[in-house]
Amino acid sequence: MFEQFAAEARATVASALEETTLRGDRRIGTEHLLLGVLHDPGAVRALGTDLETARSALDALDRSALAVVGIDVQGIERAPVPASRKRTPFTSGARAVLPRALAETKKARSRRITPEHLLLALLDCERPDPAAELLAELDIDRTAVRARLTQPG
C-alpha cells in the first residue's frame, strides 16, 4: 500500500504518527490522519482551517468529555508525550481510509496517493468516527471542501 504513496502523503502519515504520540494516544486514528493532512499547505487551503485550530478543537472535545465525568483540566500541568519506541499501529478506522484514498487516486486518474486523496477519503468518515467528530467540531462544510479538492486546476 505505502509504495503507492507520493512523498507528501508519506510525510502526512509521519506527521499523523507525530500527532498521535504528542497527544499520548497508542494508535494512529482518523483524527490524527486529519491533523497529519493539515501539515500540508494545499490541504490547509482546501479545508479553510489550520493545524493549530484543529489541535485546539480536538482538545476542546476532550475537555467537554472530561467535564462530563467531573474532571476539570484547567490549570493542570501537562506536557507533550515523548515518541514511543514501540510500533504505533493504525486503528481499524484509519486502516479503512487507505483503500478509500487509493480509490480517490484512481478516480482522479493519478498514479500516486497524495495528501488530498487522503483528505477526500477522510471527508467520507461518518460519526462516531473521530475525524468526523473533529470536522463537525470545526464546522467544516465537507461538500465545499470536496468541491475545492476535485475542481480541475
Added chain:
Amino acid sequence: MNAGDLSERLRSHDPAVGLRAVGALHRLAEQVEAAAVARAREQGWSWEQIGDALGVSRQSVHAKYGK
C-alpha cells in the same frame, strides 16, 4: 461543542461522549505523567525513584523519557 449540544447528547446517553472521556483520561494521564517526570528530573530524582513512584521499573521509565 456547546453546552446545549452536550447536555442533549448526555440525555440521549450517547456512548461517544463516555468513550471519548475514557480516551481523554488516558491522554491526560500520559500528559500529566510527562510533565511530572520532567519536573522530578529537574529536581534531581533518580529514574529508580520516579519508577517506584509510578509503579513501573526504572528501565521502562528511562526508556520512555530518557534522552
